[in-house]
Amino acid sequence: MTGVHEARRMPAAGRFALAVAAFALVLAPWWMAREEAGGSFPGFVLPTAPPVPESEPYFATTEINPESPERKAHSATLAELSDGTLVAAWYAGSGEGARDVTIQMATRGSDGLWSPPRKIFDRESVARSMRRFVLSLGNPLLLTDEQGRLGLLFVSIAAGKWSGSSMNLSWSADQGATWSAPEKLHLNPLANLSALPRNPPVALVGGGWGVPVYEEFFGRFPEMLWIRPQNPADTAAISRMDDGMSVFQPSVVPLSADEATAFYRDDSGANCVFLARSTDRGRTWSHRQPSPLPNVDSGVCALRLPDGRLLCAVNESSDRSRENLRLALSEDGGATWRYVATLAEEAGQTFAYPYMILSRDGRVRMLYSARDTRIVYAEFNTAWIDAQAAAAGGEIR
Amino acid sequence: MRGWKGAVIAAALAGIVSIIPFVGHVPRYWLSGLTPNISVPLFALLVISIMERAGCPPVFRTREWRAAFLFGAIAALLLYPSALGLGLPSLDVYSLGWPWLVWGHSLVLFAAVAAVAALLVWRANRFGWILVAAALLYLPGIQESRNFWDYLLDPLYAVVSLFWMAKLAADRLRRR
Incomplete structure (x- = not known):
């Protein structure tokens, strides 16, 4: 490390200017596009609903994978295409993180019947297209845009279990019949470990999505994944919502273009759902506040009904069992809640990972995992919720 | 000169190892699952x-x-x-x-x-x-x-x- 050749040197001021110029050159594209960069948080799009809600209560439920032989079917996601077709996806295999896990998909057209599930990704196909080792797959999440394009986020595990996962993004222009080769999203500096999607995305003004995601490598914590397909060079970025040891798996409910409420799964031992609020289009989030909703480390999902009331699907339990799945309603922006319906309840069984969206006809469309092996679809309208609420008990305390 | 020889031998060995499949795949396949780039x-x-x-x-x-x-x-x-x-x-x-x-x-x-x-x-x-x-x-x-x-x-x-x-x-x- 001695005796370095000293060639004819550029003057110090020249070197300094050259280095500064190099950084200025790198930053120039973003400087010129800084107004657009300010649009990284362009605001939330609220789901649209028909002006006149249905007056007759409606509720229906069905299993969408009744014949599936896999021992584990979990983490279902649902999206509505522009023609009203519903698309569902989930992962299934012999167990979480198992090598035989595949991402499966089913659709429900105008006949109201779910198609038989079909495998759209397995670890071999993902490993082959990305030219890297993949141990297992998990947590799919569907995205839809106004052009009818369908996106699929899912994780691939490179080592260990969920802490060794990273996120991939694939697209379909034919309603899920064929999918593009998945693209790896690099979202973490520690060997890209480990971001996972779970709850419904929020459409953004001008296109793109804010996707609530979480990490569980060292600590578990919630984040927002910002996807901008209109900018292929810089598609994805991630921002934190809370610290790393208390809450994760956020469910984000837009209240207006600027405001949203986040519902967090508890990881602190407080045994309740935590809430946070953003008033700057998701860029920053308030410190989490405990809610009356119970939560012992189980997935929650919430949405805003067309009349502004909040609906949240939770497991009511004082331990880690998930033997029931209930709907709770808040008429005051999340301050107080009461149970309005029980979607499933059976001792010794598991009902978990609710996923709810509001379709264009104003109905709530929902998926959840049942008995570890089945994905259940439920569909209901606000008239049914009102009828249930009329017979419901008091406030949750 | 000795250093050059060593470097060539090391590079040749590294090149050979990098193309020998291990359990069906070259080492890059296994490594890039976790560290695609340095x-x-x-x-x-x-x-x-x-x-x-x-x-x-x-x-x-x-x-x-x-x-x-x-x-x-x-x-x-x-x-x-x-x-x-x-x-x-x-x-x-x-x-x-x-x-x-x-x-x-x-x-x-x-x-x-x-x-x-x-x-x-x-x-x-x-x-x-x-x-x-x-x-x-x-x-x-x-x-x-x-x-x-x-x-x-x-x-x-x-x-x-x-x-x-x-x-x-x-x-x-x-x-x-």
């Missing part, structure tokens, strides 16, 4: 180290190696605790590396690295040029990541740098 400084340090060991004229003096490891250690201490979820969400250090996300915040990171690089090259420290190279390579996006942090730092570089810093601290304590 940072620009680590790549440069490895190349310089190999060249010097092969008998090429030295590229780095002691002060350049010191600057490289000090930069790696400080960057690691700034970045990784936050990336692991420690600290306040407002200290979201990794998000500074996406200039299209929060332009003003990213300016802090780029300006800080530019200042360090400019200061180093002002003082004729060649590690400064490696930081300049990292910035220039970020522009076309040669890595899988589009976050500037991943061009500056990776876990292996961080571990080596922190180990160097710990050794330096231990040596100084011993001398007292």
